[in-house]
Amino acid sequence: MGQLLTQILGKPLAALEQCNVTAGREALLRLTSEYPIDALAPTLAMLVEVLERPIPEPVTSHAVLRDTFEAWSSQIVPAARRAFGDAGGTAWCLPLWRTLAQAASDLPFRRDMPEWHTAPLWIRAAEWLAARESIARIESWRRIPTTLAWMAETVYRLQGLESAWPLLAELAWLSPKRLGALMQGLGDSSLLALRRVFDANFDGDGTLDDLAWFPAWALTERPGLAAFLRAAEFSTRTLPEQGMRIMLEMLSLEREGRQHELLERRKALRDLHAGLFGAYIRTR
Template sequence: MQLDIFADSRDVMLRNDVLDALQRRDAVSARQAWQRLAGEFPDDDTLAGLATLIDVLDSDVTTPFVDHPALAAACGRLNDEVEPAARRLLGDAPGRAWMASCWRTVAQQAAALPFRAEVSDLHAAPLWLRAGDWGEAGRAVERIESWRRIPAPLTWMAEVWHRAGGVESALPLLTELAWLSPGRLADLLYRLGDASIDTLRRKFDANFEGAGQTADLAWFPAWVLIEKPGLAPLLRDAQPSRQTAPERATRLLLQILSLERQGNQHELVERRKALRDLHAGLYAAYMKTR
């Protein structure tokens, strides 16, 4: 068999030795393999990235962070240096998988840091999410007082419920998040990549008579009830929020759907009028289906 000079060249073999050890998370073997590669090929353009990944394996993984700036520094390094190197050298999907253990370590180190609204994303919960551990992420959120009334932890828990139980499980929290923080909902829907929600979102964006801004997503749950009235039992589980107009419209539509089944025409007329007063475009969309 003829030797493939590209696949079997010395530098490729030495580089693969480092990568194999990294995949096993064997820091000692990875360092030794890296030294062989650096000794024979000092100009290899992967040396710096490989050294970054090896350093992560070698770093102290037991000491809790003393404050939020320390956590910010660690997260910044993982985001800016380590993850790009892992995805470039190991491949995109394998690199992301390799990073899960790194995020798990940082989440453990951040476990004792309290939630601070001014640095809301510096908390163990979103780190557990990046590690793919939905159970630990949920437990971290539950330790935050009144988490269901605060945009950041509500976002994290909505993701936990979706990852663990699917869209039906998460729909009440997604509804509350729409009312509380449409911007965070937009970011979360992008991360989730849920085909069923994305289909509704595209139709909402195309047809809803709003300002054409992210803030329009506050009306998304109400619009969904018009498009998919069968979801009403799930949306009823959404807890009261700030009683904004989009929330009131959702509650009105839940009442309207119930009154339609009961055939209560007098109260139905009153609720429809109230919906029209809240949002004429939403009311028009509702009437098109009747």
């Protein structure tokens, strides 16, 4: 922003950064009086205006929510980042997303417009408990890839990766593409490291759909994940899901020393997916 401008604006600008509307208006008036053509003036004007009237009209429809969200994303978020930097601008917008989430709390979930719901707004606001409650009220949220991904992220933020593993597995079976995007979004170093090993070594089709096998394969690399993945609910019973169930059975049989039954399950795994069976055998 520049040292001179910072000195001119001083405390009023700092107050605007703290979402103080009165001080924000003061900062804007002081800037425009002393530097009427300064490039920052339109930015501050936009931020002051959205603080004074964050919701231009009641959020009574999904279309209103969509229009408000898109306007903020394309105008307010960039303005906040120009004024306060990337990290500061993102933090500055958190109360706005919280306000919009509260205003949209009565809108029902629509499968044809899943993104226009209060849950992703709570997520943007980093209000994880509110997000979890909002998602839990959606009927059959565990069978919808979008809502399942929301819940997986929310549980991760609240409780960590171990608690999120069952939901990540179910998401892999429903939508490998969404799982891939969520992994990148979470930014968990251990999860991303495991993903890199999977991409390099798993003998699959070489497409993003291979991620459906990721939970089953992960058990070959980290058998200790069985304690968490056993909590995954039965989903669509696809081949990748069957693969994980067989892997869980084999790990139990190995621990119990039941060799005859173990050999039968190994054959079932080989018949199900040669690449997964190969990954398992290489660790034995």
